[in-house]
Amino acid sequence: MKIFYYGGTVHTMRLHVEETFTSMGTDGDRICYLGNGGPETEEGYDQYISLEGMHVFPALTDSHVHLLYTMILAASSFNICEITSEGIAPDCMAGVEQKIRAYCSAHPKQKIIVANQYILSAMKEKRLPSRQELDKWTGGRCMIIYNIDGHSSSISTALMKKLKLPEQGSDGRFFGEAHEFMQGKVTNLIAASVTPSVLAAGIANFSNLCAHYGISRVCAMDGNGDVKHDFLTRLLAFVASRMDIDVRLFPQYMELERAEKYHRMQKFPRAGGCGSWELDGSVGSHSAAFYVPFIDNGEKGHCYYKDDFILGKVRGAHEKGIQLSSHAIGEAAIDQIVDCYEKVLGLGDGRDGGEEEGEKRKSKPMPRIDHFEFPSASAVEKIKHLPVALTVQPGFSWMDKRYLKSYEQFLPKEKVKQQIPLRELIEAGVCICGSSDSPVQSMNPYEQMLGMVEFYLPGQSLTPFQALRTYTAEPARMLGEEMESGTLEVGKKADFFVTGKDFCRAEPEEIGEFYAEYLVKDGRRYVEKKGTIRELVKMLLRRPKKI
Numbered sequence: 001m002k003i004f005y006y007g008g009t010v011h012t013m014r015l016h017v018e019e020t021f022t023s024m025g026t027d028g029d030r031i032c033y034l035g036n037g038g039p040e041t042e043e044g045y046d047q048y049i050s051l052e053g054m055h056v057f058p059a060l061t062d063s064h065v066h067l068l069y070t071m072i073l074a075a076s077s078f079n080i081c082e083i084t085s086e087g088i089a090p091d092c093m094a095g096v097e098q099k100i101r102a103y104c105s106a107h108p109k110q111k112i113i114v115a116n117q118y119i120l121s122a123m124k125e126k127r128l129p130s131r132q133e134l135d136k137w138t139g140g141r142c143m144i145i146y147n148i149d150g151h152s153s154s155i156s157t158a159l160m161k162k163l164k165l166p167e168q169g170s171d172g173r174f175f176g177e178a179h180e181f182m183q184g185k186v187t188n189l190i191a192a193s194v195t196p197s198v199l200a201a202g203i204a205n206f207s208n209l210c211a212h213y214g215i216s217r218v219c220a221m222d223g224n225g226d227v228k229h230d231f232l233t234r235l236l237a238f239v240a241s242r243m244d245i246d247v248r249l250f251p252q253y254m255e256l257e258r259a260e261k262y263h264r265m266q267k268f269p270r271a272g273g274c275g276s277w278e279l280d281g282s283v284g285s286h287s288a289a290f291y292v293p294f295i296d297n298g299e300k301g302h303c304y305y306k307d308d309f310i311l312g313k314v315r316g317a318h319e320k321g322i323q324l325s326s327h328a329i330g331e332a333a334i335d336q337i338v339d340c341y342e343k344v345l346g347l348g349d350g351r352d353g354g355e356e357e358g359e360k361r362k363s364k365p366m367p368r369i370d371h372f373e374f375p376s377a378s379a380v381e382k383i384k385h386l387p388v389a390l391t392v393q394p395g396f397s398w399m400d401k402r403y404l405k406s407y408e409q410f411l412p413k414e415k416v417k418q419q420i421p422l423r424e425l426i427e428a429g430v431c432i433c434g435s436s437d438s439p440v441q442s443m444n445p446y447e448q449m450l451g452m453v454e455f456y457l458p459g460q461s462l463t464p465f466q467a468l469r470t471y472t473a474e475p476a477r478m479l480g481e482e483m484e485s486g487t488l489e490v491g492k493k494a495d496f497f498v499t500g501k502d503f504c505r506a507e508p509e510e511i512g513e514f515y516a517e518y519l520v521k522d523g524r525r526y527v528e529k530k531g532t533i534r535e536l537v538k539m540l541l542r543r544p545k546k547i
Contacts, residue, residue: 004045059495080099114143122403219248225253288301
């Protein structure tokens with residue numbers, strides 16, 4: 001069907017904020033017209049839709065999502081802490097105990113209790129609960145609590161036994177590698193209780209949420225390297241290839257051979273992300289790798305792997321044409337992965353020309369560094385000359401500055417000021433992609449863009465136009481799909497969303513409140529999902545698409 005949209009403002013999101021049109025035509029799943037004509041001059045369309053003065057933008061890409069947990073496992077979990085205008089509640093162990101007891105009472109048959117968004121830095125006691133406390137509060141049931149950054153946890157005795165973790169000498173609190181490299185086993189246990197109805201509801205809720213924000217594509221960081229068979233990731237790949245929302249899967253295996261089974265399903269071979277590819281931890285869990293100790297406990301985080309080991313993996317991925325993604329937050333971990341890319345790729349001009357030179361070359365995906373929160377000055381200079389994309393979540397630092405206060409509590413002042421220089425890197429042509437790291441943070445992309453526009457370091461803040469490109473043009477460039485998506489141009493995919501306000505001229509106080517009036521995916525307006533079993537079966541019978 002050919003559809004003509006008119007009477008609004010179509011933002012191409014190419015290199016200039018002023019490039020807009022008043023109308024757009026689509027033919028099937030492609031854009032066939034951009035201009036300023038109206039129904040009276042543009043004939044031959046099957047349908048004419050008035051935009052009623054609204055604004056059209058390219059559909060968004062969330063470049064770092066843990067899809068399985070976001071889509072399915074979160075259905076059986078709850079949040080410990082809530083962030084309000086008055087502060088964070090609860091903010092003490094007594095309040096945490098009260099919330100856990102209430103949840104257990106309301107869900108007496110739940111096999112494993114999962115609690116998210118525990119804010120350690122906000123607690124008066126400055127710690128996670130012990131397993132003995134969880135045993136008491138839950139009545140001896142299986143429970144796990146995740147700190148808000150997702151890099152430390154507290155586990156009850158009953159769950160430790162199921163995971164076959166040694167109880168002797170352990171208080172049930174896990175940080176660093178002890179936490180990171182058992183999450184596959186935890187995920188498998190939780191997922192074993194997922195029913196078809198929960199799966200149907202999870203897919204529908206996730207897809208509807210994406211449409212609400214104007215997201216048409218996500219990069220899924222999934223796969224458990226600490227589980228031998230990992231059937232959950234195989235199931236996820238099967239489901240993802242049939243969803244309305246496009247998925248680009250990054251299997252999180254350090255053994256790149258394990259990712260090969262997914263290559264035939266992918267647009268490009270990929271691997272990495274978090275899980276086994278976490279080169280360090282996080283600030284809130286005191287496991288990010290810095291060269292100096294944390295100021296509150298005098299301990300120093302460290303890189304999880306030796307330099308030569310990571311170099312071999314980076315070189316192997318490059319030789320096999322695998323797009324690699326790796327988690328690095330602290331300066332030491334960032335230096336490690338940047339130095340590996342420098343040795344494998346060589347320093348050159350990291351810019352690839354974007355849309356201006358896109359016709360002259362064959363598109364290919366870019367290796368990634370995820371988070372890149374506290375880079376050294378040398379890493380910043382090197383990344384300007386490397387064909388490597390950065391996947392960031394500035395919404396977390398925005399929230400930390402105002403509510404969590406973990407950076408100022410745990411890091412020396414000079415390290416707090418060493419956060420990623422967003423504007424400097426954008427102006428140098430570095431490919432920076434925005435993302436949520438869901439479920440660590442909300443899927444709301446505008447919260448991340450608010451973090452870019454009101455960045456922790458004011459001098460490195462972006463304009464709304466620059467922030468929006470980190471969710472549109474830049475992810476397409478990172479994925480090697482800029483000839484197909486990322487901007488609104490004739491011949492590209494008809495993936496876009498319609499919203500009531502001009503994001504490019506929004507004030508900071510407006511940005512976090514943005515949403516899509518509706519999403520158009522592959523030329524068709526997205527229809528809200530109901531989450532029924534019948535709907536799930538119909539979806540699973542579709543012809544698969546590349547992930």
